[in-house]
Amino acid sequence: MSDKRWQLADLLRRDNRLMMGKLLVVVALMSGFGYALVPVYRAVCTALGINVLTLAEGTHAVRAEDVKNTQVDYSRSIEIEFDANARGPWDFKPATNHLTVHPGELTTVMYEFRNVQDRTMSAQAIPSYAPKQATSHFKKLECFCFNEYTLAPGEVKQWPVVFYVDPKLPRDVKTITLSYTFFEVTGKDVGKDAAKKQAAAPAQERKL
Template sequence: MSRIRRFNLRTLSKLLLLVAAMFAFGYAMVPFYNAFCEFAGINQLGDRESAIIARNTQVDKSRTITIEFDANGRGPLRFQPEHSSMQVHPGQMATINYEVANEKPYQVRAQAIPSYVPALAASYFNKIECFCFTEQTLQAKEAKEFPVVFVVDPKLPKDVNTITLSYTFFDLGTAPKVGTESR
């Protein structure tokens, strides 16, 4: 075997190993992220503690917080909140609906990830029901409405009057079936 051929085979094997490592890293990110969120105490959805907090919270009618809703759809998805904002009192349970639509003629798997501004609001924004962090399947041309039920903790610092809840809905890369339109 020539020296150049051996060099090429070694390079190819290193590249294949790198691709396998990158795939394994990407695959491991979801459980790692979930474990980190559980450890940090953020984005705990639908857990018993959040429901208990929501039931036992006194509504602070002396304060009003503006919640702004933002939606970003990636890939073939159209994604939007029912309202761009709402006023809530700390401790008051509120619901906002988001609509997501698959605009392609094939099934799509997708997932939403939330973020908050200011970032410290994440600790005080208790979601009781949420579609985020759960893979969603939308059939061809299907639209669905997803509720987010939440309570803003009355312990939110007094200088925070506005919270922006932003979701990004990612297409998880389902390939179209044979005979359908490509992306």
């Protein structure tokens, strides 16, 4: 009788160890999947050419010295198309929709922003590129992208994009489209506007 109990207990211990091993494997797989989501998302966006962003843009890694050491390739011309999209009540447009540049040539294009609302608004711009293989070859020294800007009602501002095209751009790429989407950063200026109105109200009204 004792032998059967011992065998049963040993069987239960083995089952518990097996179950514990399976649970650890599941936990490890879930953790790995969580860490893999970001690079997978970036890979999918890159493959589809959607909202392709570069680390250099986020960190402003391009330096003026890099441009000085870049030779202009006058044997090639690249057509640059500028596209501007506004998600919300903004007037947002480039000074020109098209430029022809040489690889390595430093170029500046201005963008105009107008807040057409009767309230203060904050917004920021996110860039994307076409074709996708041009992304890493479009070098910016100055750009308004990723920064948050606040404009008063009716206020108009202009900001530059200073860039050059890396001469290492594949020769089969003849045209690059730089597209910006300018959208409102919500939930920040509502409180500011309310505070201004409250401060401007008469003292007796504020008490009520």
